[in-house]
Amino acid sequence: MMSTVTQTPCVGRPRAFDTDDALAKALEVFWRKGFEGTSLTDLTQAMGINKPSLYAAFGNKEQLFLKAIELYEQRPCAFFYPALEQKTAYLVVESMLLGAASSLVDKSHPQGCLIVQGALTCSEAGQAIKDTLINRRRDGEIALCERLQRAKDEGDLPADAEPLLLARYVGTVLQGMAVQATSGICPNELRKVAELVLANFPRNDES
Template sequence: MMSTVPQTPCVGRPRAFDADDALAKALEVFWRKGFEGTSLTDLTQAMGINKPSLYAAFGNKEQLFLKAIELYEQRPCAFFYPSLEKETAYQVVESMLLGAATSLVDENQPHGCLIVQGALACSEAGQAIKETLITRRRDGEQALCERLQRAKDEGDLPADADPLLLARYVGTVLQGMAVQATNGICPGELRKVAEIVLANFPKNKG
């Protein structure tokens, strides 16, 4: 039985690769090398496809990177946004920091954080990607700020707590932990960093 593809004037052969698997392989390359450090040859070799197939399935390198970012944030081990669902502000931050201490140095994946390190410094050509990652980080900070503000409104944080400052503090620590992870710090040392932050995290005295 022939299948038809009405959107195109001619029916080509079906793709001889698994797009989800290819995207996962592209994600790993971007994660290890960053956006600008990754070449099209790096991608096609890792994905097991040629350049025309890459363009047909994913668009250009920038579009592929953005798809990889979406996949990155949906990983089962992603810890930031799921942590926002914890019952208390302390548990939210504890889940984030301890999740980072484990995930950022997981031996089964590249170390560090793609959202933090994927495009810290870019040429003019990569500026849009850099801005996209800046926006993602700011979105995370805003989401944490809103969660901490709710905690303050509910009496879960002290009345003098500053949700925005706390969110920036936690975000700064998480980003620093990501850099340390790529420096080869061991999981136990990252956990100690998390524990120092948690020991000083403001709690409702009631």
């Protein structure tokens, strides 16, 4: 359901703005420029509101960024967590890698991954944001490790497979793909990277 907040400009009557739309616009700015590369002026101009309205609706810049991260992870084209529902470990990783190869270079939004690149380097003031993104990436690794461990327990992965190492390997590849996407790699080349990983992914003969 659309939510609105009343904005009070310097002159004239108050007007309402769509907070969902404003947050989506803030997300795009953060995605393109990163947390520290984004100024409050960048945000207010993109969102079409003034600073008092931004603070009233979303809190400070850090709080707005965290709300944008939540929205980012809920996008219909988000591929990581939905992939965990696939029936086999191979299909899980295939869905992640091919999803990344498609989404990371989708021209309808900024390139790359906000979770990976939103705050790779930060000043002390932005350390909490950097730590938050590190924890998000770690949460993803844990979730994938748990899914791969279940696959091993069910005989879907070979007995000598190492779920934690595999999860870190796939996570490292996904993060590298995100960086390559921002460097202008073509979609076909990114897909070839995914296919190379899949060709070497451990599988039982019957899986």
